Amino acid sequence: MLEVRNLHAGYQNLEVLHRVDLKVPSGRTVALLGANGAGKTTLLNVIAGLVPAAAGDILVDGRSVVSEPAHLRARGGICLVPEGRGIFRHLTVRKNIAMFLSGRNLGAALERVGRWFPRLTERLEQVAGTMSGGEQQMLAVCRALLVDAPIVMADELSVGLAPVVVDEIFDAVEMLRAEGRSLLIVEQYADRVLRVADYVYILHKGAIEFVGEPAQLADGSLFHRYLGGSADVPQSETAGGRR
Amino acid sequence: MKSFLPFLIIGVSTGAVYALAAMGLVVTYTTSGIFNFAHGAVGMFAAYIFYTLRVDVGIPTGLAAAVAILLVAPAIGVLIDRVLLQRFVGGSASSSIVVSLGLLVALQGTAVAIYGGETRSVAPLFPTSTFEVGGVRVGYDQVIVVAIALAAALGLSLFFRRTQLGLKTQAVVGDRALTGLVGVDARAVTTFSWMLGSAFAALSGVLFAPFVGLDSILLTLLVVQAFGAAVIGGLRNLTLANAGAYGVGIAAALSTKWVATVPSLRGLPSSIPFLVLFLVLVASPKGRFTEVGDSAGSAARRSVGTNRFPWRALAVLTAAALVVPSLLSPAKLLTASATVVFVLMFASLGLLVGLSRQVSLCHAVFAVFGATTLSHLQSAGVPYVLALVLAGLAVVPVGALIAIPAIRLSGLFLALATFGFGVLAESLLFNSAAVFGSDGVAFVARPSPFQNDRAFYYFAVAVVIVGLIVIEAVRVTRLGRILRAMADSPVALQSIRVNPIASRVMVFCLSAFLAAVSGGLLGSLIRSMNLASFGFFQSLIWLTVLVAAGASSLGGAVLAAVLLVTGPAVFTSPSFTEWQPVAFGLGAMVLAQAPNGLVGYLKPPPLADFAARSRWRLAASRHRARLAPRLEEAL
Amino acid sequence: MNGLEARDIQMRFAGLVALDGVTLEAPRGRVTGLIGPNGAGKTTMFNVCGGFLRPTQGRVFIDSDDVTTSSPTDRARRGVGRTFQRLELFRSLTVRENIALAAEGQLISDGPLAQLGITRNSRAARVANREITEKLIDDVGLTGLADRRAGELSTGHGRLVELARTLANRPTVVLLDEPSSGLDPVESARFGAILRRLMDENDLALLLVEHDMNLVLSLCQWIYVIDFGRPIFEGTPDDIRRSPEVQAAYLGKAVA
C-alpha cells in the first residue's frame, strides 16, 4: 500500500503541493485527476523521489521512504513511468530494455515486449530518440510491464498514442490490475481511466479537493468545477463552493 | 618505401600515445558528460605519485605503478566526483569546460607546489633494447606501449558493449533522473566513471613519464594533442578515436620528413593534431557531433541575465572608475587601467558565453590581433581612435572565419574548434612576420593627448564604457532575446522566421571586435606586445575566471577583471603565490557549478522571491484552515 | 492553389522508408487532418513541409511556389508556422518573452540593423507587438502565468505557449503536431474553440495531426489517413467514421 501524508512540496521558491493526503490501497487502482498545472506530475515525482518533499511523509506498506533517494524507492517497489521522457533517448531500444531490467534475462523480456508491441522488436537497434513520438511512448510503457514493482504510477501514459494503441495501453493497465499491483494513474482521457479506477482523487491548485469513487463524478458537475480551472482563474474565485 | 618506414614506426608509437589519451577523453566524456581538459593533469599527478613511490619510497616498479594506477588515481577520481563536483549538473558547455579547467589548474598547481617546477627524468619502465625491422631499429618499449594501447582499446570496447555497468555509465549521462527511476544509483555510477577515467589517465601518465620526463606542464599538455583524435570519434566512438590517433601520429611523423626542407613550415608537424581538430570539426557534415547529457535538467538553473538596460549599474561603475585614480598611488595606476580594460574583454566574452551560450577558447587571439593590427596601422600613420576601430574591424573577419564554419557546432564542439584555432594561430601565425614583425615585438603607442598613465587611464575608461553600453544594449534588443532563445531551441527559432545562424555569426563578430579593441588598449597600456604576451592558455584562463565570476551579467565581468588583474597584484606574499593556482582552480570548479558564479552569491535574493514564497505559504495555510475531509472517511 | 501542397513525397532514413508517395493539400480556409497510427510518418511529413527535412523525392508548394529546397526560416517567412510534438519552448525565457519574440518577427524585418532594434518605425511596432502578445496570452488562457519561465510550466501549459507563439507570427499555413496532447479535457475543448475562431477570423490553411479523435472529427473538413508511410484513405469525417480500414488500422474502439 502507498500512503502519502500531509505532503508539501514545490520548486525553488514555489510551493506547488499543499498538504496532500492520498492512499493507494494494495491491489487497487486510483485515478488522479486535475487541471493542467494542478500539480499531478509534481506529486508523482515527489513520491518517486525526483522532487524532494518539503514536509510530510510517504509510506510504502507502512514504511517511510520519504528520505530515501529515487533509486532506493525504485528498488523498494515504486515504479514511475514519468511524463514526457520515460526512455533513454540516446540509447538504442535494446539497451533501453536492458536498462529497465537491470541485468535480468533480456531474451525472455524481448519476447514479452514482442507480444505487446511488435513494432518495438523490429526497432531494437534504432536509437530510441529517433523513433516516432508514439513508438517512444510504447517503449516507456514497456517498463511498467516488465518490472514487477508492486506499486506502479503512470503519468499520462496514453499521450500521443493512436486510439488503437490507447486501447492496448488500457488493456495493459487491466493486466497490471489483474496481477494485483497498486496503481496510481494520471490520465488525459479521464472517462477511460474512470472506467478502471476504484477511487478518484481530484487535485486542484496543489490540494486534494475531492476523494471518492468514480460513480460520484458521473453527473459531470464536479468535473467541471475542478478540471475547468486554468491559470487565469483568480485565486479568490475558487474559494467559494467546496465539496 | 624504405625511407618512409622509420617515420611510419615513429608515427605508430606516437599514435599509441595519442590513442591512450584519446580513449581516456572518450571514456570520461561518455560516462560523465565532462570533456576533461584535466585528463592529462590527472595522469601527470599520478605519474608524480608513481615516481615518489618508486624513487623516494623505494617500492618495486611494478607495484608502484599498480598503486598509482589502481589505488591513488581512483581515489583522486572519487575526490573529484564526491567533493569537487558535488553540485554539478550537466548540460551547459561553459560550466563543464570550466570545471575541468579549474581541475587542471589546481592539479598542476599542487604538483608544482609539492615537487617544484623543474623536469625530472624517469628511469625507463620497460627494456630499452631494440630489434631490427626492415633495416629500422625498433625499441621493445615502443612495442609494449603499442600493445598496451591496443589491449586497452579492446578492453574498453568490451566493457561498454558487454557489461551492465558499461551500459549504466552511458545511461546516467543521458538522463540521470530516469536512471534513478529504474533503480540504478546514478551517483555511484558517476563516481565509478570518474574512478575509471582517472585510472586511465594514470596509466597514460605513468607510461609516458619515462619518454618525456616528469614535467607538470608537458605531461598535462600531452593529452591536448589527442583532442583531434578524440573528436574524430565524435568524442564517443572508441574505434574511430583509435583510428584517428594512429592517423594523426603517422601524419605528424611523415610531415617532419617533408618540412625538413622548408624552414617557414617548421611549426607544422607539431600543429598537425590541432589542424586535425579544427578541420574535422568545421568540415564535417551537420549533425555529426551531438553532445551527451540532458540539457533540460539544467535549463531551469541556468542564469541568462535580465533584459533590462542596467543604467544604474553603468552609472555607478563610471563614477567609481573616475574616482579611483585619486585614491591610488601612481604606481598602482597601471593595474587599475589593466583592470578597466579587462572589464571590456570579459564583457565581450560574456556576450558569447553568458548570453548566447557559445564558448570561445580563442579570445586571446582576437586580443593579440587587435593589438598588432593597431600597431601596424599606427606605423602607417592612422590616427589613434580610427586605428583602434579599424583594428577591431580587421579582426571581425577572423571571428567570422571561425564562426561561420563552426556555426553548425553546438556547445562543447564549438569550444573545441575555437580551441584548435587558438593553438593554430599561436603556433603558425604568431611566428610569421606579418603579425609581430620580424623581431617578434609589436610596439603600440598611446594616443597623443593621453600619453601619461593617468590620462590614458581616463581614455581607457571612456572607451570601455562605450563598449559596455554597446554590449548591454545588445542584451536588451531583439538580438539579445534571440540569442537567449537560441540555446533552448534553434528549431523553434527557425519556425518563427528567425535565422539563428545569422544571429550567432553576428554576436561572434561583435565579440571578436570588442576583444580586439580591448587587446589594442592593453597593447597601448604596456606599449608593446610580444609573442609570449597572450598564449592560447590565456584564453582558457579568461574563460575560467569569467565563468567563476559569473558570465551572464555586467557585474560578473567587473568581478572577473578584479579577480584576474587586481587580485594577483594585491596578494604577493610568496607562500600565497605558490598555492594561488590551487586556490584559483578549486574556487573556479566550485563556482562554475553555481547558476551564476560568484556574483550570483553577492546579490541579495530578489524581493519577488519572498513575495512569491509568502503568497504560497498563505494559500497553504488558508487551505489548512478549511481542511480537506480526512482520507479515511472516503476510503 | 493558396495554401500548402505536398506532392508525392518520399522520405528515407538509412534503410527505412518513412514516407512513400504521400500527397496532400491543405488549402486556405480549410482545416485538414492528417492521422495515422504511431510511426506512420505524420511528424516526418510535417518536417518535410516545414523544411526541417529534405524529402528524397517529391515537391512541396506554398501558395503554388515550389519551396522544396528552401530552409525552415525561409518557409516561415512565407507564412508557415508550426508546433512540435515534443515541446520546443524557449525554456529560459518567460511565457511573455516566448510569444513576444515571435510577434516581433512580423513587424521587424530580419536585417542586421533590425535585429539590433534600429528600425524606423520601431516604436509603433513595439506597441503593436505588445498588444498582440497580450491578446494572445489572454486568448489561450495563460494570463496568470505570463511572467513564469516557460521551462517551469506543466506540459499542458507548455502546449498553449507553443500555440500562442506560433500564432504570434501570424502564419498563413499552420501545422499543429498533436497540439492537444497533455491538455486536460476542458483546455482541449477551449483549444478547439480557439482554432475555430482563428479559422473564422483569418484565411488560414490549417493542417492538424492529432490522436484525439473527438477534436479531429469535429474540427477537420477533410482528413488524410496514412499508415507505414503510405496513404490509405482520405475523406470527410463521416467517411472516416464509416471506413472499415481506418477503423481497423487506427481507430479501434475510440469511435464506436
Ligand SMILES: Nc1ncnc2c1ncn2[C@@H]1O[C@H](COP(=O)(O)OP(=O)(O)OP(=O)(O)O)[C@@H](O)[C@H]1O
Ligand atoms: N531521424 C530519424 N532516423 C531514423 N528513423 C526515423 C527518424 N525520424 C523518424 N523515423 C522513423 O520514421 C517513422 C515515422 O516517424 P514519425 O515521427 O513521422 O511518425 P508519426 O506518424 O509522427 O508517429 P506518432 O504518432 O507516434 O508521433 C517512424 O518509424 C520513425 O521511427
Ligand SMILES: Nc1ncnc2c1ncn2[C@@H]1O[C@H](COP(=O)(O)OP(=O)(O)O)[C@@H](O)[C@H]1O
Ligand atoms: N521544474 C519546475 N520548476 C518550477 N515550477 C514548476 C516546475 N515543474 C512544474 N512547476 C510548476 O508546478 C505546478 C504544477 O505542475 P505539474 O505538476 O507539472 O502539473 P500537472 O502535471 O498537474 O499538469 C505548475 O504551476 C508548474 O508551473
Ligand SMILES: [Mg+2]
Ligand atoms: Mg503533468
Ligand SMILES: [Mg+2]
Ligand atoms: Mg509524430
